[in-house]
Amino acid sequence: MAELRGTTVETSIVRVVDGDTVAVTILGREEKLRLSHLDTEESNHGSDKPVTPWGKKAKERAAQLLPAGSQVTLEFAGNEPLAVCLERYRDNFGRLLVWLHRDGQDFQERMIAEGYSPYFKT
DSSP: OOOOOOOEEEEEEEEEETTTEEEEEEEEEEEEETTTTTTBBSSSSSSSSOHHHHHHHHHHHHHHHHHHTEEEEESSSSSHHHHHHHHHHHHHOOOOOEEEEEEEEEHHHHHHTTOOOOOOOO
16 A cells, blocks of 8 residues: 555545546535546536546446445545645535545556556556
8 A cells, every 4th residue: 555645534435426536425524526646538428528438437447446335545635634625625616636545555546557547657
């Protein structure tokens, strides 16, 4: 397992939204996460990017790796207290920007290694 360096929080998956976006519950509130350093093609309509078959495959793979209820560790870029991280690390859509780890494995790295993020290499 890679050494975690930022503030972390344990939580569980509510659902996979896209190959690079998931929903979890933190402090009793559902939060959408935008996974840092992972960019998959789109599987849902609603953005300016087209939905592609590879985007749908990325979502399917993410759902296999992150079934609802699975326990995960979220890691923020900084070491601030969790309350600060929950305010500071958000994208322009209000999603939390984090790295996600499950069972000691870096989820982003796995998706990239399996070819689901064509914009990054391991």
